[in-house]
Amino acid sequence: KNEVEQSPQNLTAQEGEFITINCSYSVGISALHWLQQHPGGGIVSLFMLSSGKKKHGRLIATINIQEKHSSLHITASHPRDSAVYICAARYNTDKLIFGTGTRLQVFP
C-alpha cells in the first residue's frame, strides 16, 4: 500500500528558529510535492522534487531516494510561516497520496 507519513504533527517555534518537517514514503515514487495550506484554507505548491535539493527563499526541500525520505526546512522562521505543511507523493500514476500535514505555529 502506498503511504505517506509526516512528522511532527504539530510544531511550535519562536521567530528566527530553524524548522524541519519530515516526510517518509513507503515505496518508489516519481516525485514528491510540498504544499503549504494557509489558515484561510488556500493551498500553495512550494516544491516538486524527484532528487536532490531545491531552495526558494528561506525554504529548502531535500529528498533522499534511497532512504525514501524528504525534509522541508525553513530558515529564520517568521510568524507568517505559520500554516499547515503537507507532503504528497506521486507514484507510478498521476495520483498524489497526501501526508496528514504538519501544523506549524511561529510566535514572535
Place this chain on the structure above:
Amino acid sequence: DSGVTQTPKHLITATGQRVTLRCSPRSGDLSVYWYQQSLDQGLQFLIQYYNGEERAKGNILERFSAQQFPDLHSELNLSSLELGDSALYFCASSRQPATDTQYFGPGTRLTVL
C-alpha cells in the same frame, strides 16, 4: 492568486441533493485535478483530466462524476449527497501531467445538512 478559479466559494445543501462544482484552470494548463479535504480523511485525490480525457482516478465515489470540457474548464458533480460529503473541494491545474507543478484553486466549501 494562482490563476485557478473555482465557483461557488461556499455551498450549503441538504442530504439527497445534487450539486455541481466548477473549475477554470490557469490559462494554458491542460491538466485539471480534483481533490477532497475533509476533517477526518485529510486531502484525497479524486480524479484527473488531461485535455478533455480522464487520465487518473483516485478515491472518487460512484455518486460523484466529473468532466473536462473543450474549453478546458472542469465540473465535478456530486449527487445523492450525504452528511459525510461535507468537505473542501479543491481543483488544481498544471501545464502537463506528472512533470509540472500543480496550482490550486481557492476551493469550494460544501456543507451538507
